[in-house]
Amino acid sequence: MAEAAARIGRPSREAVANAVLALALLAAPLIALQAGEPYYVNLSTRVAILAMAGVGLNLALGYGGMVSFGHAAFFGLGGYVAGIAAHHAFNYDLFMAWPVELEGTNQLLAIWPVALLVSGLAALLIGAFSLRTAGVQFIMITLAFAQMIYYFAISFPDYGGEDGLPIYTRNALPGLNTFDPLTFFLVAYGALMLAIGFTWVIMGARFGAALQAARMNETRLATTGIAPYPVKLTAFVLSGMITGLAGALFADLNGFVDPSMLSWHRSGEIMIFVILGGVGRLFGPVAGAALFVLMELFIGQWTEHWMLVLGLVLLTVVLFASGGLMGLLAGKPRHD
Amino acid sequence: MTDMASTALLSIRGLSKSFGALKATDDVTLDLRPGEIHALIGPNGAGKSTLIGQVAGWIRPDAGRIELMGRDVTRLPVHRRARMGLGRSFQVSSLALPISARRNVMLAVQARLGSSFRFLRPVRTDRRLRDEADAALARVGLSGRADAQAAELSHGERRQLEVACALALKPSILLLDEPMAGLGPEGSAELTRFLADLKREAAILLVEHDMDAVFALADRVTVLVQGRVLMTGTGAEVRADPAVREAYLGEDG
Numbered sequence: 038m039a040e041a042a043a044r045i046g047r048p049s050r051e052a053v054a055n056a057v058l059a060l061a062l063l064a065a066p067l068i069a070l071q072a073g074e075p076y077y078v079n080l081s082t083r084v085a086i087l088a089m090a091g092v093g094l095n096l097a098l099g100y101g102g103m104v105s106f107g108h109a110a111f112f113g114l115g116g117y118v119a120g121i122a123a124h125h126a127f128n129y130d131l132f133m134a135w136p137v138e139l140e141g142t143n144q145l146l147a148i149w150p151v152a153l154l155v156s157g158l159a160a161l162l163i164g165a166f167s168l169r170t171a172g173v174q175f176i177m178i179t180l181a182f183a184q185m186i187y188y189f190a191i192s193f194p195d196y197g198g199e200d201g202l203p204i205y206t207r208n209a210l211p212g213l214n215t216f217d218p219l220t221f222f223l224v225a226y227g228a229l230m231l232a233i234g235f236t237w238v239i240m241g242a243r244f245g246a247a248l249q250a251a252r253m254n255e256t257r258l259a260t261t262g263i264a265p266y267p268v269k270l271t272a273f274v275l276s277g278m279i280t281g282l283a284g285a286l287f288a289d290l291n292g293f294v295d296p297s298m299l300s301w302h303r304s305g306e307i308m309i310f311v312i313l314g315g316v317g318r319l320f321g322p323v324a325g326a327a328l329f330v331l332m333e334l335f336i337g338q339w340t341e342h343w344m345l346v347l348g349l350v351l352l353t354v355v356l357f358a359s360g361g362l363m364g365l366l367a368g369k370p371r372h373d
Numbered sequence: 374m375t376d377m378a379s380t381a382l383l384s385i386r387g388l389s390k391s392f393g394a395l396k397a398t399d400d401v402t403l404d405l406r407p408g409e410i411h412a413l414i415g416p417n418g419a420g421k422s423t424l425i426g427q428v429a430g431w432i433r434p435d436a437g438r439i440e441l442m443g444r445d446v447t448r449l450p451v452h453r454r455a456r457m458g459l460g461r462s463f464q465v466s467s468l469a470l471p472i473s474a475r476r477n478v479m480l481a482v483q484a485r486l487g488s489s490f491r492f493l494r495p496v497r498t499d500r501r502l503r504d505e506a507d508a509a510l511a512r513v514g515l516s517g518r519a520d521a522q523a524a525e526l527s528h529g530e531r532r533q534l535e536v537a538c539a540l541a542l543k544p545s546i547l548l549l550d551e552p553m554a555g556l557g558p559e560g561s562a563e564l565t566r567f568l569a570d571l572k573r574e575a576a577i578l579l580v581e582h583d584m585d586a587v588f589a590l591a592d593r594v595t596v597l598v599q600g601r602v603l604m605t606g607t608g609a610e611v612r613a614d615p616a617v618r619e620a621y622l623g624e625d626g
Contacts, residue, residue, distance in 0.1 A: 238492070246489070258480070372476065
């Protein structure tokens with residue numbers, strides 16, 4: 038009882054670490070602007086967006102125990118939604134003429150729901166098949182689906198094929214100047230915080246209790262009368278949607294979308310954010326993506342083989358700090 | 374026959390299951406009636422766990438039929454049978470180890486109360502889930518360990534926790550697979566008293582090696598040998614039967 042009271046009165050170490058990470062990411066672009074280094078504003082935006090892709094994967098991999106090696110599919114589809122919408126808006130032509138006429142748009146308030154819908158439907162389809170398997174087969178089948186979409190994008194010439202699709206003018210939000218780097222950072226940061234908040238709420242609710250039990254012991258879940266499959270499939274769809282929205286933001290940040298957003302390298306990167314940061318930890322992907330981008334930047338300046346260092350860090354984390362960066366910052370996860 | 378099937382909570386008819394050349398379940402027919410403890414005994418490898426697995430829904434029989442409360446469930450998945458009021462404990466306990474004992478039971482309460490597709494209300498402050506879980510823990514004597522991780526519980530405590538999870542379903546049928554194993558004499562005696570009380574609430578199909586417990590508790594006993602029902606009768610009838618003594622009881626006294 039005394040312990041429980043202390044818990045309520047004092048924020049946990051993890052809550053403190055989460056707050057520090059959230060504030061640090063918010064402060065980074067502000068400090069960069071003060072120091073006259075606007076380049077770092079876009080870099081912070083990159084961290085926020087990649088972290089969001091990781092938050093999506095973390096829902097499936099970390100909380101649900103579904104090791105998806107195909108999340109680039111959702112990331113890339115989200116990106117292509119933004120790219121294709123902008124492409125048609127720029128050319129003043131139609132996306133399709135039948136059965137309904139659909140124009141392109143550069144309005145993010147229209148693009149984002151479509152990105153969520155498309156990546157959600159893709160996740161529903163991929164998940165419905167993949168979740169009939171488990172373990173290594175699940176990893177391989179998610180990879181196979183993502184590679185199918187990757188090769189489709191490469192061989193489909195209408196939207197640039199291998200060369201990709203430029204977004205000439207950044208897509209717009211009413212009342213905001215999305216060209217302004219700080220404004221766009223705040224949009225991405227807001228989306229990241231929403232995704233984290235969403236994860237936190239649903240993982241605390243009955244759905245989250247069932248999903249995490251599915252990860253810990255599927256036999257137990259079924260024995261208590263809850264079917265694991267629909268719970269996991271729902272989580273997989275939500276996971277794909279979050280990563281898809283991050284993809285749409287990523288395309289806008291770069292002003293560009295190409296098939297590399299769909300490649301298995303990208304799936305691996307998103308997985309690295311999650312594992313590096315701490316599997317199943319709310320802010321794990323933020324810590325992971327931040328470290329990834331910082332290493333890419335600073336070690337990448339010295340040598341193009343910075344991935345070698347990344348590999349060593351990842352190896353160290355996997356072997357010696359199974360809780361990832363969040364494990365080092367906040368200790369073991371606590372279940373009540 | 375039909376009359377028996379209609380009053381039985383659980384009725385197994387002509388159930389068969391083979392693994393390759395091994396007939397694990399061979400034309401088994403038995404009933405579980407309201408208010409009774411029906412013990413299932415037999416030497417190792419007699420097919421007791423395979424039979425329990427088929428009743429719970431993990432193993433699909435090759436032939437035969439399983440009815441719960443008069444409804445054919447032979448092809449229903451595990452979770453649907455659980456929702457109909459079929460509670461179960463495992464031979465080797467199967468729990469969500471990283472979470473607390475209370476959270477394990479809360480999961481069962483959540484399943485009984487309805488949908489797990491609730492995305493907003495935090496479970497942590499859900500009094501209803503918590504209170505019902507605590508009540509089930511209290512019944513098995515685990516109140517003091519509610520906050521302990523399932524992984525920290527002793528072997529015996531994990532078995533008690535499984536029973537608490539099953540009780541939280543408010544079951545009408547319980548499948549208990551060797552609940553006495555690893556409990557020690559004192560724990561066994563306590564559980565025996567508990568089950569003798571519990572059968573008024575839920576009929577129990579009991580697989581157990583502890584013969585003192587079996588003969589103290591069981592209203593009827595079915596002896597399984599090589600997948601087949603050797604006989605079904607009262608404890609006294611089974612003990613007196615020469616074929617049973619030869620096939621089974623003789624082996625370990």
